[in-house]
Amino acid sequence: MALKTETFPIATSDDVVRVRQVTRIWSTELKFSLVDQTKFVTATSELARNTLEHGGGGTMTAEIIENGTRRGLRLTFRDEGPGISDINLALRDGYTTGGGMGLGLSGSKRLVNEFDIKSEPGRGTVVTIVRWK
DSSP states (O other): OEEEEEEEEEOSHHHHHHHHHHHHHHHHHTTOOHHHHHHHHHHHHHHHHHHHHTTSSEEEEEEEEEETTEEEEEEEEEEOSSOOSOHHHHTSTTOOSSSSOSOHHHHHHHHSSEEEEEEETTTEEEEEEEEEO
16 A cells, blocks of 8 residues: 655656655655665666666656555656567676666666566566565
């Protein structure tokens, strides 16, 4: 169940900075440890940058969620870019299409409690991550 929801555009580098700040603020509200905040903000940064650079921009929806006695933060990144033809390959350490180290998707997956990616070539990509308190 979502207790708080807000959607943010990701169309410029300034938007990437803004969604990082939102993630930090909301994870602080949830009383995440500094280590958990840093992990989640790092994953947010990678996914927001991918949304902008590979997806041509999109949105991030942030939700404070509750599951029984647990509370957490769920972030959903959406773009309508070219999509990912081989998700398993894209999640492999070292795979890159942008000249980086190839740790964006795989590294983000390791930094969160839940990670889900859906993509269809020509239709875009949706990545959802969750960190529980």
